Amino acid sequence: MWKKKEVIPDYITQNVSEDLIKLVDMVKIYDTGSIKVLGLKRVNLTIKRGEFVAIMGQSGSGKSTLMNILGCLDRPTMGHYFLDGIDTADLPSDDLSAIRNRKIGFVFQSFNLISRTSALKNVELPMTYAHISKKAREKRALELLERVGLGTRYEHMPNELSGGQRQRVAIARALANEPPLILADEPTGNLDSASSVEIMELFSKLHNEGATVVLVTHEEDIAAFTNRIIRFRDGSLVSDTPNIPVSKREKEESEEPEEPEEPEEPEYQSGDALC
Amino acid sequence: MLRENMSMALHAIKSNKMRSFLTMLGIIIGIGAVIAIVSVGDSMRNVFTDAYKDVGINRALILVSWEVTDFRSSDYFDRDEMERVKEVFHDKIAYIDTNSSVDTEAVNRLKKVKFDFQGVDYNYTDVQPQNIIYGRFINEADVKKAANHVVLEDKGAVQLFGTADCVGRTFRMTVNKNTQEFTVVGVYHKDLSPLAAMLLNNGQKQAGFIPDTVVSPKGNMSQVLNFYVRDGVNMKEFQPEIVKYIAKTKGRKESDIRVMSVVDQMGNVDSKLSAMSAAVGGIAAISLLVGGIGIMNIMMVSVTERTREIGIRKALGARTRDIMIQFLTESALMSACGGVIGIILGVAIVMIGGAVLKTTVIVRPSVVVMAVGFSGLVGIFFGIYPASKAAKADPIEALRYE
Ligand SMILES: Nc1ncnc2c1ncn2[C@@H]1O[C@H](COP(=O)(O)OP(=O)(O)O)[C@@H](O)[C@H]1O
Ligand SMILES: [Mg+2]
Numbered sequence: 001m002w003k004k005k006e007v008i009p010d011y012i013t014q015n016v017s018e019d020l021i022k023l024v025d026m027v028k029i030y031d032t033g034s035i036k037v038l039g040l041k042r043v044n045l046t047i048k049r050g051e052f053v054a055i056m057g058q059s060g061s062g063k064s065t066l067m068n069i070l071g072c073l074d075r076p077t078m079g080h081y082f083l084d085g086i087d088t089a090d091l092p093s094d095d096l097s098a099i100r101n102r103k104i105g106f107v108f109q110s111f112n113l114i115s116r117t118s119a120l121k122n123v124e125l126p127m128t129y130a131h132i133s134k135k136a137r138e139k140r141a142l143e144l145l146e147r148v149g150l151g152t153r154y155e156h157m158p159n160e161l162s163g164g165q166r167q168r169v170a171i172a173r174a175l176a177n178e179p180p181l182i183l184a185d186e187p188t189g190n191l192d193s194a195s196s197v198e199i200m201e202l203f204s205k206l207h208n209e210g211a212t213v214v215l216v217t218h219e220e221d222i223a224a225f226t227n228r229i230i231r232f233r234d235g236s237l238v239s240d241t242p243n244i245p246v247s248k249r250e251k252e253e254s255e256e257p258e259e260p261e262e263p264e265e266p267e268y269q270s271g272d273a274l275c
Numbered sequence: 276m277l278r279e280n281m282s283m284a285l286h287a288i289k290s291n292k293m294r295s296f297l298t299m300l301g302i303i304i305g306i307g308a309v310i311a312i313v314s315v316g317d318s319m320r321n322v323f324t325d326a327y328k329d330v331g332i333n334r335a336l337i338l339v340s341w342e343v344t345d346f347r348s349s350d351y352f353d354r355d356e357m358e359r360v361k362e363v364f365h366d367k368i369a370y371i372d373t374n375s376s377v378d379t380e381a382v383n384r385l386k387k388v389k390f391d392f393q394g395v396d397y398n399y400t401d402v403q404p405q406n407i408i409y410g411r412f413i414n415e416a417d418v419k420k421a422a423n424h425v426v427l428e429d430k431g432a433v434q435l436f437g438t439a440d441c442v443g444r445t446f447r448m449t450v451n452k453n454t455q456e457f458t459v460v461g462v463y464h465k466d467l468s469p470l471a472a473m474l475l476n477n478g479q480k481q482a483g484f485i486p487d488t489v490v491s492p493k494g495n496m497s498q499v500l501n502f503y504v505r506d507g508v509n510m511k512e513f514q515p516e517i518v519k520y521i522a523k524t525k526g527r528k529e530s531d532i533r534v535m536s537v538v539d540q541m542g543n544v545d546s547k548l549s550a551m552s553a554a555v556g557g558i559a560a561i562s563l564l565v566g567g568i569g570i571m572n573i574m575m576v577s578v579t580e581r582t583r584e585i586g587i588r589k590a591l592g593a594r595t596r597d598i599m600i601q602f603l604t605e606s607a608l609m610s611a612c613g614g615v616i617g618i619i620l621g622v623a624i625v626m627i628g629g630a631v632l633k634t635t636v637i638v639r640p641s642v643v644v645m646a647v648g649f650s651g652l653v654g655i656f657f658g659i660y661p662a663s664k665a666a667k668a669d670p671i672e673a674l675r676y677e
Contacts, residue, residue: 073590073670094594101592112587112674116290128279129592173591 012098017085020181020212021047021070026079028065028235039065041235042079047214049180052207052245054223055216057232063216066232067185070214071104072096084180101129105174107184107215111166113158119145119169120154126176144172148202164195171202175211182206184215188222200225204247276600284605287577288612295609298573301566302613302653303620305559306646310621310638312555316548317637318629323544327537329467331403331503335510335536336374337521338499343531350525351496354488360500363520367508370402374501375490378480381435381457383446388435390448391480392425394490402503405484410442410461413486417460421488426461431481439464450489457485510538563650566613567657574606574661585665586673595666602662603655610654614647 023046028039040062047053055063068074069081072088081088084103088096105126106112113122123141132140145154148168150161158166167187174182184203188196204225207213215226223229224246231239288295339350352373361371375394380387397415399405405412408429417424429439436444436459445458465482491497504513514534522529578585585598593601622638629636 068671071590073674094596097589097592097594097597100590106590108674112583112590114584114587117286125588126591128276129588129594129597131276134279177592 009095009098012086012095012102017082018048019046019082020049020051020084021045021214022080022082023069023076024080024082026069026076026081028062028069028074029077038235040069043237045230045237045240047212049212050207050210051212051214052203052225052227053214054226054229054243055214055232056218056220056223056229058218060234061232062235063232064185065235067183067214067216070181071106071183072099097129101126102177103179103181105171105176105179105182107167107170107174107182107187109186109189111158111163111170111190113166113169113173115158118155118157119150119161119172122158122169123154123173123176126173130177140176141172144175145169147175148172162195163191164198167191167195167199168202171199171206175206180212182211182213184213186216186218188217188219193221196222201247204245280601280604281608283601284608287605288609294573295612298569299566299609299613299616301562301569302610302650303566303617305562305566306614306617306650307620307624308562308617309556309559309646310618310642311624312559313552313642314621314625314636314638315628316552316555317639318625318634320545320548321637322634323541323548327541332537333369333402333503333506333508333510334501335504335514335534336499336501337517337532337534339521339525339527340531340533343527348496350527351498352500353496354491354493356524357497357500359524360502360517360520364517367504367513367516369503369505370396370398371500371502372396372399372487373491373495373497374499375487375495375497377448377450377485377490379448379450381431381446381448381481383435383444386435388431389480390427390431390483392483392485392490394487395484396487399484405463406465407461408464409440410459412461412463413484418486418488421486421492423455423457423489424460424486425457426463426484427459428482429462429464431483432459432462434481450485451492510536563653567610567653570606570610570654571657571661574602574658575664577605578602578661578665581665582668582673582676585668586670586676589668589670590674598668599662599666602665603658606658606662607651607654610657611647611651614650617650618643618646 023043026043026045027041030037030039043066055066057063065074069076070083072083072091075081075089083099086099088099091099100106113119114125120138120141123144124137127137127140142151142154145151148171150165150168150172153161153165156165158169161169171182171187174184182203187203188199191199200222203213203215207227213226215222217223224243226243227245229239229241229243230237339346343350354373357371357373361368372395377390377392377394379390379392381390395413397413397418400412405426407426410426412426413424416422427435427441432439432441435441435446439462441459441462443459445456447454447456449455504510514536515529518529518532518534521527522532525532588598588601625636625638628634
């Protein structure tokens with residue numbers, strides 16, 4: 001063969017830290033040649049394993065900048081970003097690729113599925129880059145599609161799926177390598193309200209199963225699903241408050257649900273009727 | 276991963292069939308041309324070899340060079356000299372004659388047919404077997420008695436007598452300024468591919484055999500001796516031997532004696548064919564270059580179109596080299612596909628040509644393998660730049676690309 005088997009540094013594969021995300025005096029400056037734009041000002045932030053966090057703020061407040069850094073797509077200009085205890089500041093780009101592959105699952109506003117490629121193949125993709133055998137890949141991808149309620153649609157192309165379904169494929173893909181961190185930048189931004197609720201319920205479910213989810217949104221309704229809301233303004237972190245998720249509130253307000261949903265039933269199944 | 280890349284590349288090529296095909300066209304034409312030309316060259320060589328075998332691969336002519344300034348009558352050969360050569364070299368020479376021929380008009384009542392009769396000894400069929408369909412070949416008695424007997428090719432026989440079955444029929448012709456009657460003792464048939472026939476074309480004249488002794492009787496002088504060496508005798512090694520002997524008997528320097536053998540002529544044709552192949556190879560190389568640039572161009576377009584895909588792949592953990600290999604595989608596969616189609620096209624052209632000309636065509640497997648390999652290399656070479664452009668893309672910008 002023309003290629004050696006991958007050697008991923010141990011520090012990437014071993015989960016070491018209770019603090020999954022730790023930003024220390026992190027600054028991001030965009031150097032556009034003529035002017036320097038301050039993307040983020042001295043952010044200090046810690047997110048523990050198992051949290052469900054919403055990042056909020058107006059347009060241009062630095063949410064995407066933060067997500068890019070958290071997702072190891074970009075590096076801080078100053079300060080440090082520790083992901084699972086690893087200082088990502090000085091890592092070579094191939095190591096960052098490996099980190100994105102093993103530790104992070106991305107969900108984007110515009111879904112970002114690969115076109116003319118089946119749902120199954122899309123979900124397999126992160127596993128392909130992790131050099132998992134074809135058989136194991138397919139098996140797991142099918143399980144994941146099952147889990148997001150698309151078990152029967154694995155052969156569909158992205159353009160044959162609704163927005164909500166596409167986003168569920170994207171979530172299945174984000175879960176492929178069982179990453180400790182799920183990052184979602186406005187995951188409901190392109191969805192109608194019904195699909196948005198379904199997607200958020202899916203995130204809640206993942207969180208309940210132990211995943212750490214960080215999502216960006218500018219809608220209070222969406223942020224209401226999370227346990228913690230962090231607000232940004234002009235590149236600065238301005239507030240960081242705990243939140244009681246809507247699902248729990250409903251339970252506490254006892255047996256008078258406004259919406260006709262069964263909390264016990266896996267929520268995504270009801271979504272299938274919409275497709 | 277290799278298989279994964281292959282299937283991704285196939286997927287990309289298939290999802291844009293028309294564009295892929297147009298992109299491959301340069302390679303298809305280049306490789307098709309190479310295969311066609313090389314095969315035509317090989318087949319021509321084969322035809323020439325066959326044609327020369329027909330003339331006689333063991334055959335040579337020996338003479339005192341016409342370039343000598345003081346040509347004398349003793350430089351000619353007479354029958355006695357020929358017999359002596361035959362005797363001296365009987366273990367090396369299988370057949371010898373004075374290379375005589377009669378170029379004349381055969382007359383059967385009102386029918387006149389131009390013939391070129393070759394004067395032969397009775398054992399000519401030992402070195403050039405003939406396919407006798409009626410009667411017999413010239414025999415020892417014919418030669419000894421210088422009998423007015425001939426063997427005709429079937430085509431000529433039909434022209435002269437209206438039938439190939441004409442053994443025993445007679446006609447008149449002028450040999451050595453003396454019009455006489457001749458009797459047909461045999462008819463032969465010759466199978467030649469149209470191409471070989473073209474190469475050996477003898478104009479409108481029909482062919483036949485006549486005893487050497489009729490054309491060139493005792494005392495007649497001949498400028499050359501025509502001989503065939505025995506099987507297993509190396510013509511190149513034998514040449515100096517006979518040159519030495521003839522030089523001595525003629526009182527000439529060895530450098531004044533010329534030997535013209537078919538083997539030498541074949542070498543000539545071979546080098547001409549090789550030169551032709553080289554020239555065409557150059558043209559094909561240019562067309563492959565153009566094809567390669569076409570692939571590079573379309574890969575650049577493809578990389579730009581798929582910027583977002585590249586961004587997604589990188590976000591999901593693809594490293595620089597994963598993207599690089601993905602696009603290189605694609606361009607190499609596209610080019611190799613073009614190569615395969617080109618080979619099919621080239622072989623088809625050669626096969627059709629061969630069928631039309633009723634000629635056996637030769638397609639060397641090594642050439643086919645080289646063509647596919649080379650087209651793959653062209654794809655890789657011209658894919659390097661677009662692939663590295665893709666691989667270097669910044670994931671954030673790529674993800675934002677519309
Ligand atoms: N690539 C870039 N080059 C220059 N400035 C940028 C770039 N990306 C973002 N910015 C700037 O950084 C600030 C924060 O942007 P962003 O993180 O995209 O905000 P949000 O996602 O909250 O809308 C904005 O002022 C924006 O103009
Ligand atoms: Mg944004």
